[in-house]
Amino acid sequence: MRYGYWAPVFGGWLRNTDDEPQASWEHLKGIVTRSEDLGYDLTLIAELNLNDIQGIQAPALDAWSSAAALAAITSTIELMVAVRPNFHQPALFAKQAANIDRISNGRLALNVVSSWWAKEAESYGLQFDQHDDRYARTTEWLQVLDRLWTDPTTDFAGDFYTLKDAIVEPKPVSTSERPRPVIYAGGESEAAKTLIARYCDAYVMHGDEPAVIADKIADMRRRREAFGLPPMQYGMAGYSIVRDSQREAEAELARITTIPGLADGSPPAGFANFDQWLSGTQLERELKIREYSVSNRGLRPGFVGTPETVRERMEEFEAAGLNLVLLQMSPQAEEMERFSRQVMRAN
Template identity: 50%
Template structure:
């Protein structure tokens, strides 16, 4: 199991808590990622939204790609997975930027392909927002272009959305044949594109049984496509680790006390403009990316046991959220991770 975390670029993950003591600044992000390297975390995921979906559109948030480039220069080991949404990017320019950050990081840059869901954000920032399946049609061409530029010396492409003529890209990415392309999607069209074009599958939070079914389904799709198996299955999850189960449940109650605020501005678009496999209620939406559903809530022992269950279901990358980020990441690294390894060794024995 690899352990990753969402970089705190929105000021937190809790829609019902105003101040989580994790400011959306580059200095705080740098402090978090450098500490994470020391604590043995493998990956950080940098979400891409131009409006703050967690604390409200009027609140501060960091831009993903400039943040990624800055952090690539001040880290040494950790994988930097950055989201990219085709409706906001030129694919040829994106391929060039990604190759450059991969050079800066010496082969640690990867992409999370996201087809977008927030119509209001697209309106404010001039993004292209279309019907659900058409967004994935664009995504498919977008991936063709970036991969072609990474692989070919001279690349041309003629599609419905993109027209590239005799393009040169140099230097190429350090990673060959290309940086890992992660993607998540629950609709039929999304799964088709991911199966055919991407390297790894990432999932919103879910129960062990839900995730086991998703992984099995994607493995079968991949096998039927004739492609190599997915390199990784990742899962988003929010962690509440406390000395007792009672204290963990108290914290859960505190953060899910739903309050009406602009933090829920994107809720309707997320629910209605994404084709989700599980119904999302305001309780689930209290924490981003359905992070409560995996139930990594309780004592270090309880959380470690649940992680082993997810590992047995096929998850090999956890993308974790914490609040406050720095303190809870350290607690997890020092109290939970050793127990996971201990339980794994015990199971093997």
């Protein structure tokens, strides 16, 4: 199993508590540089210009300038940076990403996200496509990227993008094991899964039970084989609470899943964004209200309990075919130390 974590570009990850840190470069730098010493394999740097966790008025760090800075001061960790095609012209992005990959000596990866948040796009004056159009744009965007990172010059004429004699030099670091930056993506609609199986290297899922994850992996393996492509990697989001006793872990779980103000009609600032996210995707609608507390269905995997309990749970997911977990924790620095010592290094 590879262990990754969400970089704190929004500050903390809990929506219901008032003691989470605000986003800052100093906090981000400290977490990521320390994570290399702790043995983490990867960090996911999310891309939103508005803060989806603490409310849109709260600070949110820019993903790509942060990634460039981190590339220069780290040496081993994979930098998986989210990118939304409707926010980035592909030829200019290909140049920017290739440069960051060179700075990191081949440690850049992409998490391609077909945008879901209409409010953010409208705030910044950007195009917001309807669901299937988003995936059509992403398909074309990835085709352009592949050409620019492979061919000496690129001509392209599509429905969304047109290029003439485009050149990207230097290109990203290329080896036999990694010919270009690894491309991760997630999605549960038919359009999303078809795109990911054809154009991406890894499928990243929201948190869920091992049996559900096993079924999703089996489905994507069949799709991948139908295209005659090599096996993919499979990752999943999860929120971890590791304590010396199950009782202590459950007490922390109860604390973070209590939504203040919900009963009297004055919920936290980010709750409206959660409602909008549900209405804008084809995800299952049976999400429990407590899952607002932790993003990406992070509580469903059940990484809550003693070190032994969490290790056993990780083994269940590994048996299901998962090879990467993307963790959220709070307070992040303290919990990442604990998880590294008691779960990762105890094996």
